[in-house]
Amino acid sequence: MDGTTLGMFMRHLALDVEWGDLDFLVVDLPPGTGEAQKVLVSTLVITGALLVVTPQELAHLDARKAIAMFRRMNVPIIGAVENMSWVACASCGERIALFPAVAMERSIWNEVERLVSLPLIPALATVQSGAIADADADATFDRLAARVSPTP
Ligand SMILES: [Zn+2]
Numbered sequence: 560m561d562g563t564t565l566g567m568f569m570r571h572l573a574l575d576v577e578w579g580d581l582d583f584l585v586v587d588l589p590p591g592t593g594e595a596q597k598v599l600v601s602t603l604v605i606t607g608a609l610l611v612v613t614p615q616e617l618a619h620l621d622a623r624k625a626i627a628m629f630r631r632m633n634v635p636i637i638g639a640v641e642n643m644s645w646v647a648c649a650s651c652g653e654r655i656a657l658f659p660a661v662a663m664e665r666s667i668w669n670e671v672e673r674l675v676s677l678p679l680i681p682a683l684a685t686v687q688s689g690a691i692a693d694a695d696a697d698a699t700f701d702r703l704a705a706r707v708s709p710t711p
Contacts, residue, residue: 563594565593565594565595566594566595566597566598568595569594569595569598569599569602570598570602572586573598573599573602573603574602583708586599590618590621590622590625591621591624591625592624592625592627592628596625596628597628597632600628600629600632600634601632605634605635606635607634607635607636607637607707608625608629608634608635608636608637609637609638609639609640609674609707610622610625610626610636610638610639610640610667610671611639611640611642612639612640612641612642612667613641613642613643613658614641614643614644614656614657614658614660614661615658615661616661616665619661619665619666619667620665622639622667623667623670626667626670626671636671637674637706637707638671638672638673638674638706638707639667639668639671639672639673639674640673640674640675640676640677640703641673641675641676641677642677642679643657643658643677643678643679644656644657644676644677644678644679645657645676645678645679646678646679646680646681647678654678657679674702674703674706674707675699675702675703675706676699677696677699677700678695678696680696683696
């Protein structure tokens, strides 16, 4: 989809779908500050933006552009999730970093709060029931949910 088509699709999604009574509407956007992001932000009242980055320079560069755009458009930034921070060794559980660390001055961590770091969990790729057979990951997702949802 080119930018214009994606923009039209986002407008359609935001305005023409009967969403009913929702607690949350989570829209997973591709990286960048393109038409999809601009249309969504200018069409809906956004409660907050949650960024997801992998520990890679390019991901942080994209996220910094997104942060600048959200700030320009007065969208509150909830924080950020670091995804694929490590993978646990199947034998001993040691955490193995998948990428070299991003230098602090080029990372987003001096601008937004890191809410949680998530490992790469190979088993997730094969999950079909929605259940995660990983107690640590389960607890981390619970912690993240508590951070991004208003208290009842
Ligand atoms: Zn090991």
